Amino acid sequence: MAIPIVPTLLRESLAALATEDSRIDGRGRFEGRDIEIEVNCLANAEGSCRVRMGDTIVLVGVKFQIMTPYPDRPTQGGLMTSAEVRPVCGPDWEPGPPSAESIELGRVVDRGIRESGCLNMDDLCILPGEKAWQVIVDLFAISDDGNLFDAFALAAIAALSTAIVPAERFDVGEDYPLPLSSTPMMTSYHKVGGRFVYDANKREELGGDERIHITLGDEGHVHSLQKGLRGVFTAAEFTEIMDQAQIRCVELRDIVGKLE
């Protein structure tokens, strides 16, 4: 990603807004942008989802391949999550091999899904020691107006929840829905103007400091955390956003639960 020039004026105006407890687009501190979500939107993917949060738009496609299980886990399949943030989605993203930013995106989303255990790897076994399903989740950004993390995570879990295992095409039985036992949800908080806000847009990201990503499971358990970018935060700040995350994740899970 091209290193963006951070205007001092932007930082100053964000700081001024923070003292009035207000935000650049008029939202409350922990208020998210409107979410539009559509599943089964890609004809050639086995599971798919398009999420729009404000002017951020992402697509996620789920594909399946047959793999040979690892020798130490002969009854298990695999999960691979890869983020492609191509230069189509914004002026700062550049072509070329995956940048550190897009690798971090893919890995953080992957950890939330993997560590929640929502996908039982033993369910992906076809023939022990010989054949298993590899589930590939491709994250693809269409328009980056900030907080790709949450948009990707939401679209990924929704795409997985509607995915159909294409067993007939690979000649290994009948097609069936991919079993998912829970719905992990990610929420991200950015330090903007000296305090954390939820669902930062691009300008807040540009003029802000560090960010924290929290993935919570159905029971409110923590499944993945990530702190990114330069900045320090206190235990009290973390407690505050963790409490907010607990509330927001329930709301988001409700949105996914209502699909199909």
Next chain:
Amino acid sequence: MGGYGDIQCIDENGIRLDGRTAEQMREVEIECGVIPVADGSARVKWGKNEVIAAVYGPMEAHPRKIQRQDRAILDVRYNMAPFSTTDRIRPGFNRRSREISKVTADALESVVDLELYPRSKIRVEIEIICAEAGTRCAGITAASMALADAGIPMSDMVVSVASGKVHDIVVCDLNKEEDNYGEADLPMGILPMTGELVFLQMDGDLNMEQFQQAWDYNMESAKEVHAIMVEALKRRYGGDE
């Protein structure tokens, strides 16, 4: 072309697998301004194809060695999303996408008024979201719509369409099976105002009569697609013509 197997792409009544007759094209839907953060953008749905294109710029071209002192350069990238085909595509540039990017740039550079922006660069990004044969044509069409949406001065838009031959019958706008098992493919990039060409490729086997028929089909479909493009721009910007 070069496909194996024995698929009947056209029945005895001249009806194709997707229900079209030989001279019918697939349904085309176009919408501009689909990427809020881009300077110009468009989505083209062409049968089951779905293509999005974004335009960024004109902006400074760097490194300096790629600058042209007398005009702008078009930096065109055609890419297929990993989930756009039945078998997943490994991300990254390959020889096919590099060639398509180049011929697309050559086509678009023929209409964009590049001399207005010396030493700068206009980025054109074409992403195939869902593929069903004919993605390069849909891509060129989408890119020229995105350029128009970005307000880049152009002498004309480029409408790209293809025809080909299946079971020795010339058909308009090949679908996936016809592309795989057919005998020829003729994609063209046409300027709708003048009927001039800025993009031409062909592979397969056509006699002169068949070639003329495919050419004529393309000229006809270009008119149809152009009307849809104009409609899409009017929907976004208003105005009668």
